[in-house]
Amino acid sequence: MSDLESCVDFLQRLIQTQSLPGSEGEIAALMRDEMEKLGYADARIDEAGNAIGRLPGRGEAEPLMFNTHLDHVDVGEHDAWPYPPFGGEVHDGKVWGRGAVDIKGPMAAQVYGVARLIRDGFQPAGDVYVTGVVQEETGGLGAQHLLTHLRPPLVVVGEPSRNEIRRGHRGRTELLLHTYGKSCHASVPQEGVNALAVVANFLGGIDELEMRRDADLGASTVAPTLIRTDQISPNVIPGEVWLTCDWRSVPGERGEDAREVLQALADSSLVEGSRAEVTIPYYEMTAYTGMQMDVPCVHPGYILASDHPAVIATKEILDHALGRDVPVSVWQFATDGGHFAEAGQTCIGFGPGDDLLAHTIDEHVDISALEEALDGNEALAKDLDARVLSA
Secondary structure, eight states, X not given: OOHHHHHHHHHHXXXXXXXXTTOOHHHHHHHHHHHHHHTOEEEEEOTTOOEEEEEOOOSSSOOEEEEEESOXXXXXXXXXXXXXXXXXXXETTEEESXXXXXXXXXXXXXXXXXXXXXXXXXXXXXXXXXXXXXXTTTTOHHHHHHXXXXXXXXXXXXXXXXXXXXXXXXXXXXXXXXXXXXXXXXXXXXXXXXXXXXXXXXXXXXTTOOOOEETTXXXXXXXXXXXXXXXXXXXXXXXXXXXXXXXEEOTTOOHHHHHHHHHHHHHHTOOTXXXXXXXXXXXXXXXXXXXXXXXXXXXXXXXXXXXXXXXXXXXXXXXXXXXXXXXXXXXXXXXXXXXXXXXXXXXXXXXXXXXXXXXXXXXXXXXXXXXXXXXXXXXXXXXXXXXXXXX
């Protein structure tokens, strides 16, 4: 069996292994066991449940890390899918199923692409780590724990990029508007203070906000997404309302910056007798291992300049390995790369799969894209090392 066939077989087994956030134990073991079989050193699972493998280098450079995540989003209605979402079936040269693009296709391509160096007996300049982290889809518990014990200066983030190079993305902050009024019978609304009135004023002002801009990533955006009141009866004026907002931030814009902007808007939206507070929710996240961590709902953004040495080096390596002019662009969604970048690591994005298929019922990855990603990851593991950061 060729390594491409083995990679496809591994991807099928990954897709067939359900791994919703908080339930990644089986897939972490699958990834660890596959790395052990391929000859990785120190293949293990850490306290948070992250799978980690290492290819020893020559000790001439600091380590390089390849990274993906283990979890996937829900599938919704199974019957809506063209093929079973956990089948991992191959049709028309494509592997279908939840996670084919986000994130198991890129994961399989990293595990098997780097393993080619082991097969060939090639030692890179520095150690190469391949990691799969938990709970990326729900805040980044795994990535944030990984940073406590493994922090190589250079990271290849394997989110789907169509086998192109990605040099950054906007961040994401979840914000919660909580408005307070006075509940009363809906037949006498003048006796109360409708907390929804504050929300109405707030929503009317969102489009008027001045948002920060980035030359590469465009402007920050904010979108109201969820709303609930303290009532279940339709004939009661609500005394409290909670509105969730999704803020997409440009690099350099903190979650607290976004909160302050929305708090100012909330203050200007008040009606007589009301008050409002904007907060960033914290979630107590529990890994499948039992480890707990309080995580703010903030995914930082990051951006590398188009002439950053790591971008230039990555493009030169991939242009040669793939035999084409590899485009350089940015992602439209947030990744764990934001957590790594905030910790001082330099992050480059590369992975197979059309990112527009992520989180859809048509999720699939072309086997030809996997084959190209194997070549790309092999080349990056051989020739990209942290010394480029001091160039």
